[in-house]
Amino acid sequence: MRFTLLVLISLAIALGLGGWSAHLTLEESAEIGTVAVGPWTANPFAGSPDADPYAKARLARLGSLTLGIGEGILFTADRDSSDAPLRRQCQYRIAGHTPPTRIWTLAPYTPEGRLIQPGAGRAGWLTSHNLMRAEDNSFAVAIGPMARAGNWLATSGRGPLVLALALYDTPASASSGVDSLSLPDIELETCFDG
Structure with a gap:
């Protein structure tokens, strides 16, 4: 009986530490293969067969589909251009090309x-085909809970x-140097913390 108990304790410790170390490794390796362009980050190889094993494991854990190299590239931002965290209750301006x-x-x-x-009657995303643009093809989008004239992307609630x-x-792929691209800036306008 003592031997069985020791085997069960050993297995529990091994599985617990193994699971914890795998989770920690996936979290700490999130930067592998990513490129940053201002506040935007992307992993150009995430959807390719050549992706690193950590990227494949993160995608499997999240259960999300990625764009292949020939399909496009996904950039995400959780901070603005001044490196402050983005919050749903704040108003931001994205401008550029x-x-x-x-x-x-x-x-x-x-x-x-x-x-x-975003709430009833509001679009949850914007596409490039229905934006108002300046003469030089640049654009500006207001993001936040308060309605704005022009291009507006509504958010709701509080939190990150x-x-x-x-x-x-797009021809903007890993082979053409994603980190040399120009992407729009994200600027904080105001926050509604009250």
């Missing part, structure tokens, strides 16, 4: 990967915010 692409989308998510529901900018059918 995107690389050449057939179409791009911009959507707000929770850190867990759930699309933030992750913005996802997906570029579809």
Whole structure:
């Protein structure tokens, strides 16, 4: 009986420490293969067969599908251009240009990967085809809970915010130097903490 108890304790310790170390390794290796362009980050190889094993394991754990290299690239931002965390109760301005692409989308998510529901009658994401632009093809988008004139992406609730900018059918790929791209800035305008 004592031998069986020692084997069970040993297995519990081995499985517990093994699971904890695997989880820690996946969290700490999140930066492997990622590139940063201002506040935006992307892993260009995440959807390719050549992705590192840690990236494949993170994607399997999250259960999310990624864009293949030929399909496009997904950039995310959880901080603004001044390196402050993005929050749903704040108003932001995204302005600038995107690389050449057939179409791009911009959507707000929770850190867990759930699309933030903006409320009845409001779009939960924006696409490049329905934006108002300046003469030089630049754009500005207001993001936040308060309605704004022009391009506005509504958010709701309180807490952290992750913005996802997906570029579809674009020559901006890993082979052309993703880190040398120009992406729009994210600037804080005001917060509604009250």
